[in-house]
Amino acid sequence: MPDPGLSPLPAHLPAAAARLGADVLAQVLTGPAAEAPAPPAAPRWIPGGPSGLGTASVSLARPAPLPVPDTVPDPAEAAPAAPSAAEGRPIPGLYFHPVPDPDPVRVDEVSRRIKDWAVDEVQLFPDEWEGQFDGFSVGRYMVACHPDAPTVDHLMLATRLMVAENAVDDCYCEDHGGSPIGLGGRLLMAHTALDPVHTTPEYAPAWADSLGSDAPRRAYRSAMDYFVRAASPSQADRFRHDMARLHMGYLAEAAWAETDHVPEVWEYLAMRQFNNFRPCPTITDSVGGYELPADLHARPEMQRVIALAGNATTIVNDLYSYTKELSSPGVHLNLPVVLAEREKLSERDAYLKAIEVHNDLMRAFEAAAADVAATFAVPTVLRFLKGVATWVDGNHYWHQTNTFRYSLPDFW
Numbered sequence: 001m002p003d004p005g006l007s008p009l010p011a012h013l014p015a016a017a018a019r020l021g022a023d024v025l026a027q028v029l030t031g032p033a034a035e036a037p038a039p040p041a042a043p044r045w046i047p048g049g050p051s052g053l054g055t056a057s058v059s060l061a062r063p064a065p066l067p068v069p070d071t072v073p074d075p076a077e078a079a080p081a082a083p084s085a086a087e088g089r090p091i092p093g094l095y096f097h098p099v100p101d102p103d104p105v106r107v108d109e110v111s112r113r114i115k116d117w118a119v120d121e122v123q124l125f126p127d128e129w130e131g132q133f134d135g136f137s138v139g140r141y142m143v144a145c146h147p148d149a150p151t152v153d154h155l156m157l158a159t160r161l162m163v164a165e166n167a168v169d170d171c172y173c174e175d176h177g178g179s180p181i182g183l184g185g186r187l188l189m190a191h192t193a194l195d196p197v198h199t200t201p202e203y204a205p206a207w208a209d210s211l212g213s214d215a216p217r218r219a220y221r222s223a224m225d226y227f228v229r230a231a232s233p234s235q236a237d238r239f240r241h242d243m244a245r246l247h248m249g250y251l252a253e254a255a256w257a258e259t260d261h262v263p264e265v266w267e268y269l270a271m272r273q274f275n276n277f278r279p280c281p282t283i284t285d286s287v288g289g290y291e292l293p294a295d296l297h298a299r300p301e302m303q304r305v306i307a308l309a310g311n312a313t314t315i316v317n318d319l320y321s322y323t324k325e326l327s328s329p330g331v332h333l334n335l336p337v338v339l340a341e342r343e344k345l346s347e348r349d350a351y352l353k354a355i356e357v358h359n360d361l362m363r364a365f366e367a368a369a370a371d372v373a374a375t376f377a378v379p380t381v382l383r384f385l386k387g388v389a390t391w392v393d394g395n396h397y398w399h400q401t402n403t404f405r406y407s408l409p410d411f412w
């Protein structure tokens with residue numbers, strides 16, 4: 001319940017944050033530190049120290065600056081966003097929040113630097129894949145998802161990891177030489193580029209050499225090396241855990257592909273919670289130059305927010321990549337395909353039902369995030385929630401506007 005004594009919301013209140021407990025955020029932005037509300041329980045992350053605003057400084061983790069104003073528009077606000085210059089139309093009936101086109105100066109710089117990294121530092125792709133690399137538009141993607149990154153160097157942390165993650169997916173799992181056969185061994189070896197092997201002097205050199213032996217491993221190793229140098233140890237470990245989740249999801253999908261098994265809808269959604277964009281929004285604090293303390297990240301309430309955000313973003317992919325996946329060889333599982341098979345729906349009805357599933361996930365994400373914002377009203381939490389919500393919106397923007405990669409089915 002908002003405190004009637006609070007100042008009105010600041011005009012610059014970020015839209016993504018405004019969806020996440022605007023009253024709580026306003027209190028943090030305007031209220032004096034001593035009067036800021038403490039979380040109701042006595043959480044372990046305040047070890048006998050002060051509570052409320054500023055408690056981030058008692059943690060070993062780097063404190064977060066106050067939430068910063070951003071340029072993400074709130075669709076509910078009077079002033080409409082400038083019309084997007086980008087191509088692509090949104091899926092009719094999809095619940096999403098439009099964002100302004102990302103800063104073109106940053107996009108150009110990130111695009112230039114990521115191409116140099118891919119070509120010169122990790123030899124990521126042969127010449128004939130250059131068009132696909134460019135068409136992926138990863139610079140536009142990452143600038144849209146991280147408008148609060150303090151510098152281009154911060155943006156590059158996310159951009160290298162995004163490229164490396166897609167290289168592993170494409171080259172190990174999917175259409176650039178990937179296969180379900182033997183995937184477990186390949187993925188585990190690649191995972192050691194993120195989570196190093198500690199072994200005997202006799203065997204360590206062979207492992208170290210292996211990290212340079214293919215493009216996915218070179219990309220993981222280099223991207224992680226940059227990330228580890230910029231992030232705290234607990235942020236790096238959070239990322240490793242999320243990547244282990246991702247690899248487990250790839251393996252379940254591959255196991256089903258090997259036996260032509262179409263899972264139940266709930267089983268598919270469970271797999272897709274792991275084979276998921278989650279490792280991308282959860283680095284929002286590293287990319288923003290602050291840290292959500294590990295104990296707050298680990299709270300079950302925060303874990304639910306993160307899982308729902310990852311699930312909504314990933315079903316967005318299922319919807320926008322539907323026609324691409326229909327035209328790929330064999331059966332490519334995505335939510336509309338599984339719904340059609342398991343619930344005996346037409347392709348169109350299955351697609352429309354998948355939109356509803358997505359919309360329910362989005363609403364559940366926003367409700368869960370608002371609850372967390374109200375319960376743990378400290379700047380790190382609020383900024384992290386805003387960062388995740390902004391990532392969700394930027395991810396939608398990229399899918400909608402990436403007409404090189406995606407096109408909508410003819411259902412309307």
Ligand SMILES: CC(C)=CCC/C(C)=C(\C)COP(=O)(O)OP(=O)(O)O
Pocket residue numbers: 162165166169246275276277278279280314317318321
């Ligand atoms: C960037 C990242 C962590 C990706 C992990 C999983 C992944 C590749 C997706 C969630 C995207 O799904 P999909 O493999 O279906 O991608 P496309 O539809 O081919 O774009």
Ligand SMILES: [Mg+2]
Pocket residue numbers: 317318321322325334
């Ligand atoms: Mg897809």
